[in-house]
Amino acid sequence: LRDVFALSLVEDDLGWYLANGLLSMQRARTLSGYINRLLARLRPHAQDLVEAFGYTQDHLRADISSGGEAERQDEAMEYFRKLRASDNAPISEKSLQKAKR
Known part of the structure; x- marks a missing residue:
């Protein structure tokens, strides 16, 4: 979850990271795919994650x-x-x- 959150923040401001040289274009291209792979790994646990919020x-x-x-x-x-x-x-x-x- 931590990685998905952090990488989605980087993806949202990708232009800033590229403009300031903090991320290469090659790594920027792989970002979405990596996030999707992490989400696929989290998918089986989605119900448990929702239940962790304690909604009644x-x-x-x-x-x-x-x-x-x-x-x-x-x-x-x-x-x-x-x-x-x-x-x-x-x-x-x-x-x-x-x-x-």
């Missing part, structure tokens, strides 16, 4: 994990879509700027 059923029943938030977002989008289609929608500031031009 209370965490899984949080509103954000139940899909309730997605439903609320969908309802809000539908409301605003209908509002824009009706005559009751507020006038957009962008449309006022375009009209002045």
